Amino acid sequence: MTKTAFILAAGKGTRLRPYTDNLPKPMVRVANKPIIGHIIDQCKKVGIRNVIINLFYLGEEITKYFRDETEIKITFSKEDEILETGGGVKNALNKIKEDYFFLINGDAFWVNSSSERTLETVINRWKSEEMDILLLLEPIDNMVLTQSIGDYDIDETGRAIRSKDKTGAYMFTGIRLTKKSIFYDAPDGSFSFLQLMDKAEAQGKLFGVIHKGNWHHISTPQDLENVNEAIDYDQGKTV
Helix, strand or coil: CCCEEEEECCCCCHHHCCCCCCCCHHHCEECCEEHHHHHHHHHHHCCCCEEEEEECCCHHHHHHHCCCCCCCEEEEEECCCCCHHHHHHHHCHHHCCCCEEEEEECCCEEECCCCCCHHHHHHHHCCCCCCCEEEEEEEHHHCCCCCCCECEEECCCCEEEECCCCECCEEEEEEEEEEHHHHCCCCCCCCCCHHHHHHHHHCCCEEEEECCCEEECCCCHHHHHHHHHHEEHHHCEEC
16 A cells, blocks of 8 residues: 655645634644644544655745654645645655655545545555545535535546536545546646546546544634534544
8 A cells, every 4th residue: 555645735724714814724723633633633633654754835834844743754845826726736646656646735624434444544545446536525424513515426437527516425624635647648737636537437437435433624714613622533433
């Protein structure tokens, strides 16, 4: 299995203001820890040992937070301009040494199920011979603390089908496994990873796996406050 994760942490998080006035969104605290700190903890639990983090907005806050990290190797990719979710990875592709890797949004916050760690759910579903990208999808019916958007449906073969009118049964969590090779012919500069997801879907190589735990879409101050009021992270559940 892969030992590498790329965390997207360059964005400004404008919808979460005022919490992001002086902090990048991944450094906003949930359950008394920055969101990105929870992500790194989850990575460690499944054996990931190399993490690349891209930086732009107030990136020094993230480098400062991890300056004493010794258990896992963290490499930073600083951007002179925002390169979006696709361009940020393409810009740092030479730092990725494996054929496939986790790509995780820096604001992804989740709680594992009692039966399986979330990242293990993705790893256990991965099949390199038939997939280019595997998305972790949250059933919108499970989302009670934060706003939901029906990004995708899943067909009988397990392929993910984007719901362009946002009426799908699942929301994309910002957690995925992806092949490095899909970036080889991607454009340089700024572009969205959604372009590569749509391309993989058109080629029948975009798949989805349903999340067994709880993932929360922290987009607005109300979302953040709802999660912080309800979460009992140490016990692994929402209350």
